[in-house]
């Protein structure tokens with residue numbers, strides 16, 4: 001399906017709104033602490049892949065472009081394509097999607113319950129509607145489309 005290309009002036013606003021959601025999440029009182037075990041990045045092992053709203057995908061696409069890449073890398077291990085095979089680190093950690101920020105592994109305290117962050121989920125959903133998204137989509141598909149349907153700017 002051909003997806004609507006987002007205008008640069010709208011893109012900056014959307015990027016800001018999504019980053020505000022991430023910042024508000026980081027202010028939540030929590031017993032959890034990501035210690036970068038990266039277990040959650042190995043989708044084939046966990047059987048779980050994050051789903052992204054369009055705003056999150058646009059943020060991830062911009063961060064990936066900032067690494068000099070214009071396409072989602074391949075990851076033959078079945079891990080997240082954003083898990084760099086050379087360094088073993090997330091290529092976009094500071095811009096990682098909401099699911100990566102809330103699905104803590106057992107070592108990090110366990111995942112957030114949906115009810116704990118439902119207000120933030122609603123904000124991401126509202127942004128998705130605002131940019132003519134089609135709801136949360138599989139990480140690989142959402143970011144591939146975001147790379148294709150937004151420019152490198154602003």
Ligand code: SF4
Pocket residue numbers: 040041042050080081082083084089090091092093096097100
């Ligand atoms: S986006 Fe980054 S943090 Fe999230 S699963 Fe992929 S490599 Fe891990």
